[in-house]
Structures are given as C-alpha cells and as structure tokens.
Amino acid sequence: MNAINRDTRRASRALAPLAFGILSLFALPARAAPPLTYMIGDGPKAYPVVSLTWGLLIISLIVITIMTVLVCLGAVHRRSPRGDLSIEAVPLLHGGAGLRWVGFGVVITGIVLFGSLIWTMAVLARVSNPPAGKSPLTIEITGQQWWWKARYLSADPSKVLTTADEFHIPVGQPVRVKLIGADVIHNFWVPALTGKMQAIPGKINETWLEASKPGRYRGQCTEYCGWQHAHMAFFVVADPPDVFQAWLTKQLEPAAPASAQDQHGQQLFQQHCGLCHTVRGTLAGGTVAPDLTHVMSRETLAAGTLPNTPGNLVGWVANPQSIKPGNNMPDLFLSGPDLTDITTYLRTLK
Amino acid sequence: MFRLRVLGQLLRASGAIRIAAVAASTFWLAGCGPVAGASVPGGDSAHGAKLIGHLGCGACHIIPGISQAEGLVGPPLDHFGRRMIIAGLLPNTPENLEAWLENPQAIVPGNAMPNMELKKDEARDIATYLYTLR
Numbered sequence: 342m343n344a345i346n347r348d349t350r351r352a353s354r355a356l357a358p359l360a361f362g363i364l365s366l367f368a369l370p371a372r373a374a375p376p377l378t379y380m381i382g383d384g385p386k387a388y389p390v391v392s393l394t395w396g397l398l399i400i401s402l403i404v405i406t407i408m409t410v411l412v413c414l415g416a417v418h419r420r421s422p423r424g425d426l427s428i429e430a431v432p433l434l435h436g437g438a439g440l441r442w443v444g445f446g447v448v449i450t451g452i453v454l455f456g457s458l459i460w461t462m463a464v465l466a467r468v469s470n471p472p473a474g475k476s477p478l479t480i481e482i483t484g485q486q487w488w489w490k491a492r493y494l495s496a497d498p499s500k501v502l503t504t505a506d507e508f509h510i511p512v513g514q515p516v517r518v519k520l521i522g523a524d525v526i527h528n529f530w531v532p533a534l535t536g537k538m539q540a541i542p543g544k545i546n547e548t549w550l551e552a553s554k555p556g557r558y559r560g561q562c563t564e565y566c567g568w569q570h571a572h573m574a575f576f577v578v579a580d581p582p583d584v585f586q587a588w589l590t591k592q593l594e595p596a597a598p599a600s601a602q603d604q605h606g607q608q609l610f611q612q613h614c615g616l617c618h619t620v621r622g623t624l625a626g627g628t629v630a631p632d633l634t635h636v637m638s639r640e641t642l643a644a645g646t647l648p649n650t651p652g653n654l655v656g657w658v659a660n661p662q663s664i665k666p667g668n669n670m671p672d673l674f675l676s677g678p679d680l681t682d683i684t685t686y687l688r689t690l691k
Numbered sequence: 692m693f694r695l696r697v698l699g700q701l702l703r704a705s706g707a708i709r710i711a712a713v714a715a716s717t718f719w720l721a722g723c724g725p726v727a728g729a730s731v732p733g734g735d736s737a738h739g740a741k742l743i744g745h746l747g748c749g750a751c752h753i754i755p756g757i758s759q760a761e762g763l764v765g766p767p768l769d770h771f772g773r774r775m776i777i778a779g780l781l782p783n784t785p786e787n788l789e790a791w792l793e794n795p796q797a798i799v800p801g802n803a804m805p806n807m808e809l810k811k812d813e814a815r816d817i818a819t820y821l822y823t824l825r
C-alpha cells in the first residue's frame with residue numbers, strides 16, 4: 342500500500358510540468374495578440390469558429406490528460422502480489438473484465454467524437470452565409486502576384502472605388518467578398534475575421550466577413566504563389582460606419598490638382614509610371630498596378646512589405662527590385678532630381 | 692548622515708573630474724587632426740537605431756545592425772564612424788551629419804535622399820548610432 346502511494350505521488354510530481362504547460366496555453370490570449378492568430382476572433386463569423394476551436398482544443402487536452410494519467414497509473418500500479426509473474430495473472434484471459442473496459446472506452450470516445458462532429462457542422466452552417474436581411478456591401482478582390490486589388494462595387498458606376506492592399510469596412514455590417522485570381526491561385530485569409538478562401542483564375546469564389554469592433558486586421562495570402570508570396574499581405578480596416586462613409590467619399594474623389602511646383606513631378610509620373618499606375622484626375626491610367634490616387638492614406642506599401650514612411654516610399658520607387666525581388670514593378674533608373682520631383686508629388690496624394 | 696553626504700560630494704566631484712578629463716582629451720585629439728565621427732554628446736544610439744528602422748533608411752542604404760537594411764540607392768553606411776566626407780561634399784563632423792540628416796535636399800538639391808522631416812534630437816540620435824559603425 343505504502344509503495345503504491347509513493348509511486349502515485351512520484352507520478353503526480355512528474356505530471357506537474359505537463360499540467361503547467363497545458364495551463365499556460367490557456368493564458369496565451371491575455372498577452373498582446375500576434376497579428377495572425379486564429380485563437381482570438383472578432384465578429385459574428387469568427388466567434389462561433391473560435392469557440393469551436395477552443396472547445397475542440399480543450400476536449401483534446403482533457404482526453405490527453407485522462408489517458409496520460411491512466412497510462413501512468415497502469416504503469417505504477419501492481420495488480421499481482423510481488424513475485425507472481427505467471428501468465429494466469431493477466432485478467433484479460435480470466436472472465437473478460439478488461440474487455441468491458443475496452444467497450445466503455447469506445448462508447449465514451451464515440452459520444453465525444455459525435456458531439457464534436459455535430460458542433461462542427463452546426464458552426465459551419467452558421468458561418469456559411471452572411472446573416473439574412475441586411476444587404477451587404479460587396480467588394481471584389483483580385484489576388485495577383487504579389488498584391489491585392491479591390492473594387493468596391495456599386496449600382497452607380499461613379500461610386501465604384503478601386504484601391505489596393507488596405508480595405509476599409511464598416512463595423513457591424515456584413516461585407517461580401519468576391520475573390521478572383523488574376524494569374525495563379527492565391528488564398529485570402531484574415532484569421533481574426535474569416536477563414537481561408539482561394540482566389541482562382543477564371544472563377545469567382547464568394548466569402549464574407551464582419552468586424553464587430555473597430556480595428557486593423559492583418560490578412561495574408563496563404564497559397565504559395567511564387568517568389569514574393571510571403572510579401573503578399575493586406576489589411577482589413579474596420580471603421581465605425583460614419584468614419585467608413587467619410588473614407589469612401591474621400592477615396593472616390595480624384596486627386597487634387599497638382600500645385601505649381603508639383604507640376605513637373607506630375608508630368609514625370611505620367612511619363613514613367615502612368616502606364617502601370619492610375620492617379621485619377623490625371624493622364625496616368627494604368628490598371629496593372631495599385632491605384633495611387635490616395636496612396637498616402639495607406640499605412641503600408643507593396644502589400645504590407647514596408648511601413649508607408651517618406652524614406653520607404655522614395656526608397657521603394659528608387660529600388661523596388663532590391664526591396665521585393667521579382668515583383669512586377671521594375672527598377673526605373675530615375676535620376677536623383679526626377680526621383681525627388683516624382684516622390685514629392687506622390688506625397689501630396691493624400 | 693554627515694558621512695554619507697561627504698561621500699556623495701566626493702563621488703560627484705570625482706565624476707566631474709572624469710568628465711572634464713574625457714572632454715579635455717577629446718578636444719586635444721580633435722585638435723590633433725581629423726577624427727572622423729567623434730561621438731555626439733547626449734545622443735542615444737539605441738533610440739537612433741530604432742528610428743532608422745522606423746523611418747526606412749534601410750530602403751536605400753545597407754546599414755550594419757539594422758534588420759532588412761539592404762537598399763541599394765545610396766552608399767552603404769558601414770564604417771560610417773571612420774568616413775571622411777558626407778555626400779562627397781562636407782567633412783564628416785557631427786554638426787554636418789546632423790545637418791545632412793535634417794535636410795539633405797538643402798545640401799545637395801535634387802539628390803535621391805528625401806527630406807524626412809527629422810527633428811533635431813532625432814537627427815542627433817541617428818548620428819550617434821551611425822558613429823558607432825567604425
């Protein structure tokens with residue numbers, strides 16, 4: 342008896358670090374959330390999924406704990422008197438008491454797994470479509486090597502907004518997202534708001550998302566799509582509805598006319614950059630690169646590659662290929678004065 | 692209590708002597724000939740390094756000790772503490788470096804380095820960091 346007690350105590354001491362490890366897992370959300378965590382979500386699409394994720398995790402941890410304890414007990418617990426190692430002492434061969442336990446195990450496991458299955462299917466059904474009754478905003482998002490183009494659709498063609506890499510949405514309203522792949526397959530993922538959905542060339546996939554509090558949610562391409570796949574991030578920025586409307590109105594405006602000293606910069610921009618980039622209200626009308634009409638309203642450049650600071654902006658225009666090698670903006674070999682004029686002009690595009 | 696105060700005064704006095712000695716030797720060395728990149732008084736090099744990262748100097752320069760500073764637009768800034776001339780024009784003294792960082796366009800109009808609207812103390816901290824690159 343004493344020996345058993347000692348053994349159990351020893352076993353429980355061995356289990357303590359394991360228990361501590363499991364508990365510290367639960368403490369994770371208390372710290373600042375990592376930008377791509379899916380263990381903390383926001384909005385009616387994310388909440389059920391996050392609860393499910395935690396639920397299944399906790400169930401698994403409980404199962405692991407019970408199994409570990411049973412295995413450890415089995416290892417230290419002596420069934421037969423010391424010294425009696427004859428094969429007749431193994432109970433499976435006598436009366437089948439062990440088989441009954443196998444039966445118990447299968448039934449309990451079956452119940453838990455079936456419960457998890459029902460829960461999973463209920464959650465999937467709940468998040469598959471935006472809540473009925475609201476007529477959501479629709480954004481068409483095109484993934485391409487290696488940035489994201491967005492078009493805010495509207496029945497009124499003058500209200501269709503084209504922008505890139507930072508998508509504002511109104512808080513508390515579901516937003517439909519139509520996904521297109523322009524070149525190869527990409528994958529749209531905003532872990533805090535919505536699960537992954539592929540952007541496939543020649544096909545439109547639909548998903549939706551909704552944020553219930555204002556914030557800046559990071560998204561990422563999660564289908565390997567070539568050299569700069571890792572630099573193909575984007576941001577969903579959830580604003581209160583009035584702030585969102587103000588943003589949309591501002592973004593729909595063309596660029597303000599260039600001041601006298603920016604005229605030369607604007608001309609150079611049209612000449613060197615206008616075949617790829619659009620600045621609405623000027624002759625620059627290219628559609629194969631991000632719309633720069635309000636580029637200074639974005640917090641990052643080149644799909645989350647650089648914070649949008651004056652240094653990074655000028656540096657990007659001067660050597661995009663050493664910052665994001667292989668991307669579709671070529672090094673343009675501008676002279677210092679031309680670079681300065683063009684980027685001084687760019688910095689007025691608020 | 693009294694003894695403590697005396698001790699404090701002694702310590703303070705010895706600190707002052709040490710500072711005076713360092714200052715004197717710096718002036719003496721400076722008088723001896725060009726000491727490129729003497730350190731900048733009062734600058735915080737760790738804050739300077741942080742600013743360099745935030746501002747995006749690395750988009751144009753290779754800068755040792757700054758992550759992802761691999762730009763190929765301006766000259767690499769390694770050994771900056773031992774370089775003689777800034778932008779091929781100004782002697783490499785703390786005042787000139789700070790002036791360059793605050794407004795490169797005023798010194799070489801039209802050069803590729805933008806005016807990043809640095810404040811005086813920011814330029815000083817950055818200069819302090821650059822002078823640690825020896």
Ligand SMILES: [Cu+2]
Nearest residue numbers: 562564566570
């Ligand atoms: Cu990708």
